[in-house]
Each structure stands twice: as structure tokens, then as C-alpha cells.
Amino acid sequence: MAMAALRREGRRLLVSSVSGDSSVAARSAILSDSELGPMGARSISTQAVRNRMKSVKNIQKITKAMKMVAASKLRAVQVRTENSRGFWQPFTALLGDNPSVDVKKTVIVTITSDKGLCGGINSTSVRVSKALYKLTSGPEKDTKYVILGEKGKVQLMRDSKSSIEMNITELQKNPLNYTQVSVLADDILKNVEYDALRIIYNKFHSVVSFLPTVSTILSPETVEKESEGGKLGDLDSYEIEGGETKAEILQNLAEFQFSCVLFSAVLENACSELGARMSAMDSSSRNAGEMLDRLTLTYNRTRQASITTELIEIISGASALTG
Amino acid sequence: MASTAAAVPFWRAAGMTYITYSNICASLVRGCLKEPYRSEAVSREQVHFIVSKWANGKPEKPSIRSDSPEV
Numbered sequence: 001m002a003m004a005a006l007r008r009e010g011r012r013l014l015v016s017s018v019s020g021d022s023s024v025a026a027r028s029a030i031l032s033d034s035e036l037g038p039m040g041a042r043s044i045s046t047q048a049v050r051n052r053m054k055s056v057k058n059i060q061k062i063t064k065a066m067k068m069v070a071a072s073k074l075r076a077v078q079v080r081t082e083n084s085r086g087f088w089q090p091f092t093a094l095l096g097d098n099p100s101v102d103v104k105k106t107v108i109v110t111i112t113s114d115k116g117l118c119g120g121i122n123s124t125s126v127r128v129s130k131a132l133y134k135l136t137s138g139p140e141k142d143t144k145y146v147i148l149g150e151k152g153k154v155q156l157m158r159d160s161k162s163s164i165e166m167n168i169t170e171l172q173k174n175p176l177n178y179t180q181v182s183v184l185a186d187d188i189l190k191n192v193e194y195d196a197l198r199i200i201y202n203k204f205h206s207v208v209s210f211l212p213t214v215s216t217i218l219s220p221e222t223v224e225k226e227s228e229g230g231k232l233g234d235l236d237s238y239e240i241e242g243g244e245t246k247a248e249i250l251q252n253l254a255e256f257q258f259s260c261v262l263f264s265a266v267l268e269n270a271c272s273e274l275g276a277r278m279s280a281m282d283s284s285s286r287n288a289g290e291m292l293d294r295l296t297l298t299y300n301r302t303r304q305a306s307i308t309t310e311l312i313e314i315i316s317g318a319s320a321l322t323g
Numbered sequence: 324m325a326s327t328a329a330a331v332p333f334w335r336a337a338g339m340t341y342i343t344y345s346n347i348c349a350s351l352v353r354g355c356l357k358e359p360y361r362s363e364a365v366s367r368e369q370v371h372f373i374v375s376k377w378a379n380g381k382p383e384k385p386s387i388r389s390d391s392p393e394v
Contacts, residue, residue, distance in 0.1 A: 165377060167375050
């Protein structure tokens with residue numbers, strides 16, 4: 001409370017001093033340059049501090065605006081994300097999520113954002129991807145990256161250039177929709193060979209907490225192998241209707257599962273990105289405010305000191321004349 | 324039921340994945356809507372992203388996929 005009042009006061013002082021005393025300050029600056037040497041107390045220029053204050057104030061305005069933009073976008077995306085959870089939950093119930101499955105060809109789909117200034121969510125998913133790469137790679141194994149978003153590409157280009165297979169950007173130019181993501185999923189499926197796809201994204205928990213998450217999607221062959229006595233033993237208890245064979249059904253299911261899970265992963269990550277940006281911008285506006293307080297204090301102190309010096313000079317001059 | 328069972332080999336033989344097939348179906352269903360809802364639904368069909376494939380540790384020329392719902 002007191003802090004807020006102090007800040008308000010500081011701003012008021014700042015505004016009045018900039019508007020009212022600018023001529024005084026300018027004069028003292030000129031005086032100090034031309035007439036007084038570096039020894040005089042009046043030579044302390046307030047110009048630098050004032051410029052600094054102005055720029056900090058502008059930065060604070062920008063970060064505040066960015067925070068508000070992120071907050072309003074977040075609300076829309078959050079609703080869609082929560083609605084999209086109904087997409088993948090049935091699949092997880094049916095096919096399960098088997099992060100421990102051991103296969104030859106793994107494709108790691110790393111989801112990051114295109115824009116920065118959103119805290120550590122991109123580095124988190126890159127870090128998890130790298131760890132997963134180490135886990136899944138080995139002799140006779142093949143692991144590739146498919147990267148969504150500019151930031152992940154930049155980070156992974158440094159040390160794992162040769163394993164990048166595809167890179168997709170500008171996904172969020174229009175509001176995210178399922179058609180778009182499914183076309184993308186189709187592109188990925190056509191261009192990579194996989195036994196398991198592992199999607200890495202930041203699951204949105206609340207505005208300040210995001211969980212790096214791995215979703216595993218198995219290829220139809222792997223599912224079939226696992227369902228015969230493996231980890232997916234329950235799948236055979238389902239009855240298959242219609243004329244298709246189990247392999248056909250599984251292929252359709254795996255493709256559709258991938259696009260659904262990718263859709264919800266992209267949405268969750270967009271949600272986390274906005275949330276992270278919101279809190280990052282919040283803390284940077286706060287930092288700018290604190291910095292501004294400190295600068296205002298310095299500025300006012302310097303100003304007061306120069307005024308005091310001037311007064312002393314005048315008074316002592318007058319008393320020397322009369323005395 | 325019989326028609327869908329018969330249709331499966333056709334689109335699979337044409338090199339489509341289930342995703343493409345379901346997208347075409349979805350777009351047809353959207354086309355059946357009446358007006359205020361229809362344009363709203365069509366706006367949810369917009370596609371825009373840039374894909375670049377990588378070969379030997381270098382990105383190839385990116386290709387833009389935009390506003391063509393890939394049907």
C-alpha cells in the first residue's frame with residue numbers, strides 16, 4: 001500500500017518536474033557546461049537521468065500493453081483448449097499413452113512458439129526433447145525431430161542439426177483451428193517414417209504453471225504388436241464392426257489420433273505461451289516501476305542539491321555585500 | 324454402412340490418409356449449413372503455415388501452405 005502511494009507520488013513529482021522545471025534544468029545544464037568548471041556543484045547534469053527515466057517509462061508502457069494483449073488472447077484460447085480436451089481423452093482411454101514403449105524409429109515432435117518474450121516455455125520443451133532424444137537414440141535406432149515454431153528451431157539448430165527432419169512455422173497467424181492442424185498432421189505423416197511419434201508440449205495448468213508433457217502415438221504396426229500380449233492387451237476385447245480388417249481400422253485410428261492429439265497439444269502450448277508471456281510481462285513492468293522509483297529518487301535528490309547550492313551561493317553573496 | 328465399407332479402399336488407394344478423407348467429409352458437412360452459420364464455419368477452415376524440410380542438416384526452401392484447405 002505504502003509502496004503504491006510512494007510510486008504514485010514519484011510519478012507525480014516526475015511529471016511536474018519534467019513539465020515545469022525543464023527550463024531550469026536546461027539552464028543549469030548550459031551553465032554547467034559553459035561557465036562552471038567540473039568542480040562546481042551545479043555541474044551535475046540531470047539530463048542523463050531524465051533520458052533514462054523516459055526510456056524506462058516507455059518500456060514499462062510497452063510491457064504493460066503486451067501483458068494486456070496476452071491476457072485477452074489467453075481467455076479465448078483457454079476456452080478452446082478446455083473444449084479440445086474431449087478430443088484426445090477418448091483415444092487415451094482406448095489406445096493408452098505408452099511413453100515407455102521401445103521402438104526403432106522415433107519422431108519427436110517439439111512444439112514451441114514463433115515469438116519470444118514468453119519466459120522459459122520454449123527452452124523447457126527443447127530441453128525435454130533433447131533428453132528424450134538421448135533416451136530413444138542408440139545403435140540401430142533412428143530418432144528425428146519435427147519442430148513446430150521458430151524458437152525451437154533456433155535452439156535445436158545449434159547442436160542437433162542433422163536430426164531435424166521438418167520445421168513448421170507461422171502456425172498461429174490465424175486463430176488455431178482443427179482443419180489447419182490436421183492438414184499439418186497429414187503433411188508430417190506423409191513425410192516421416194515412424195514407429196512412434198512423441199509430441200512434446202507445455203500443458204496448460206494455470207496462468208503461472210505449465211507442465212512439459214510427452215504424448216506418445218504409436219504406428220498401426222506397433223499397436224498391433226503391442227495388442228498381442230503387449231501393453232495394449234485390452235484392445236482385442238473390442239469388437240470391430242463393418243468390413244474393414246483390424247489393420248485398416250488401426251491405421252485410420254492412428255492417423256486420426258495423431259491429428260487430434262497434435263491439435264490439442266498445439267492449443268495447450270499456445271495457451272501456455274500466452275500465460276507465460278503474461279507473467280513475464282507482469283514482472284518486467286514491475287521491475288520497470290521499481291527502476292523508475294529509484295531513478296526518480298536520484299533525480300529529485302540531485303535537483304534538490306543543486307537548488308540548495310544555488311541558494312547558499314545567493315545568500316552568502318548577499319550577506320557578503322551587506323556585511 | 325455398406326457404402327462406407329466400400330469407400331475405404333478407394334480413398335486409401337488414391338493416396339489419401341484418413342485425415343484428408345475426414346477433412347473432405349467435414350468440409351462437405353460445413354457446406355450444408357445455412358448462411359450465418361456457414362461463413363462462421365468456413366472461417367474455421369483457414370489453413371496457413373510454412374513448412375520447410377531439412378536435408379543433411381540444412382533447411383530446404385520453405386513452402387507456404389495458405390488458405391487452401393488441402394482437399
